[in-house]
Amino acid sequence: MLGQKKSRFDDPSPLPVNNGFNDPTTTSTESNLNPIQVKHMMAEVHKQIEERKRKLNISGSAPTSISSSALPPVIPPVVPVITPTPASRQNINSDIDHKARIAQLTAQIQARLASRTNTESTNIVQNDPNDNQKGGSGKPTPLILNSDGRTVDQSGKEVQLITRMPTLKANIRAQKKEQYIKLNHEKQNDDISEHQFFDARVGLKSAMRSKRGFKFYDKGTFESMANNIRTKAQLERLQKDIAMAAKKTGISSAARLALLSSIVPKKQMKEDEIPDIEWWDSFVLKDNSYDHCISNESEPREKYDGITHLVEHPIQMKPPAEPSKPVLLPVFLTKKERKKLRRQNRRETWKEKQEKIRIGLEPPPEPKVRMSNMMRVLGQQAVQDPTKVEAHVREQIMKRQKAHEEANASRKLTTEQKKHKKIKKIKEDTSLGVSVSVYRVLNLINPAKKFKVEANIKQLLMTGVIVLYRNVNVIVVEGGPKQQKKFKHLMLSRIKWGEEQASKDGTESGDKIENKCFLVWEGKTKSRAFGDVKFKLSPNESFARELFKNHSCEHYWDLAYSMSILDANDV
DSSP states (O other), X not given: OTXXXXXXXXXXXXXXXXXXXXXXXXXXXXXXXXHHHHHHHHHHHHHHXXXXXXXXXOOSSSOOOOOTTTSOXXXXXXXXXXXXXXXXXXHHHHHHHHHHHHHHHHHXXXXXXXXXXXXXXXXXXXXXXXXXHHTXXXXXXXXXXXXXXXXXXXXXXXXXXXXXXXXXXXXXHHHHHHHHHHHHHHHHHHHHHTSTTOOTTSOOOOSSOOOOOOOOOOTTHHHXXXXXXXXXXXXXXXXXXXXXXXXXXXXHHHHHHHHHHXXXXXXXXXXXXXXXXXXXXXXXXXXXXXXXXXXXXXXXXXXXXXXXXXXXXXXXXXXXXXXXSOOOOOOOOOHHHHHHHHHHHHHHHHHHHHHHHHHTSSOOOOOOOOSSSHHHHHTHHHHHOHHXXXXXXXXXXXXXXXXXXXXXXXXXXXXXXXXXXXXXXXXXXXXXXXXXXXXXXXXXXXXXXXXXXXXXXXXXXOEEEEXXXXXXXXXXXXXXXXXXXXXXXXXXXXXXXXXXXXXXXXXXXXXXXXXXXXEEEEEEESSOOOOXXXXXXXXSHHHHXXXXXXXXXXXXXXXXXXXXHHHHHHO
């Protein structure tokens, strides 16, 4: 025992207490316990406690009250008295100290177990005193139903059981998220409202950014929007047509006159009677006649209505024919000035080329050899081998000619460019106003002359219409001033209208007269009324007038037709 390592339970203070759990037959020399024996001893103590619990019908989870007297009594074993020898006294004292320490720890453990058992048994008795009679504390409370099948408690009251409806996890997360946002928002509002400088009128954004989701439209949303747009466009088109019809027929002006006549005093006036005051002055003058107004010496504010000391300046509007940019006259040079300018430009180009050759940016050109100066330029070489020199000279000549032709070809315009250049030369800007000319021809049956008129209108890029009716063949052309000048020269000078004869009344049986072309009217309009030129054959004058009326220019026909009637009367 002297060489054995001391346990952590060793205590130097000697206590003559035995553990009471060792075999009573053990001697003092055999009673020194190691940690394994202590563990076995603790297991024996726990086993005895569990056995006593089972005897009292107490489960491990809810033990009944057990008094400290119910525990098995610790019977001290009979220790035989042995007289120690002086050599073994030191070992005996250490064994006694160790045993005393173990006995003290065992007593503490038994006291803790006893107090815990008493507490748990007391709780069980307070919760359900009849638990032992029901057959154990671990069983659930039985469900009591009345005659109607409803759940009741022991006193007979109905009990509402909590029903749990199954749902998806996504719905549970959404509910939790809504609760969290609501609580967070309320907390934030409470914190802000308590602030000294909080203004409730100012809108606040939540700290948490709302998650963007899909926005689904109901079925038929875009169809209804499209129908509304179509209806609105149709209504606007209808209103525009009504306004145009009213403008053509004069209904709008008649309506304004009717409205104005309702304002005019209803006094019946004779044809030659002079009114005391005109209706347009009655709105300004407060008196009933001009004489009263002249004799009235009151202030102008009292005499007149709506007239003040202020001067109203009308808005200055831009004339429709005035261009937006100032027109600059082109500079025309004389022939002598053009030659001088070309000579200067060529000299500047030659100087620039010589400078590049002097610096070394370009190689010097070969001497320009021709058949006439071949002997003078080449000299000795031409004498030695004239055939070779002649071939070389001819090759240079061909090379120069080819370079010249290639330069001309590069500057030459393509077919498309020529077409655009020609159109640009003929076409004129008519954005500020369109020049219109109306011609009347007595007889336009000759196909050659018809073709000549139509082809010239197309070549000059003009628009218009040709209406054929007896001796009132009306030709309307629209374009620029230069175009009109050329076409006027064609109609009145170039075409020989007198080669055919025409009838006075436009019929075959009428009196024959010389065919002529008349210029009915020429002037300027704001915009074009016709498109590409077309021939229209009219059976009667009303149909012809309707053609012009559809383009809002029936006065062209009225002028030409009235001229034909006057000519017939004069003859």
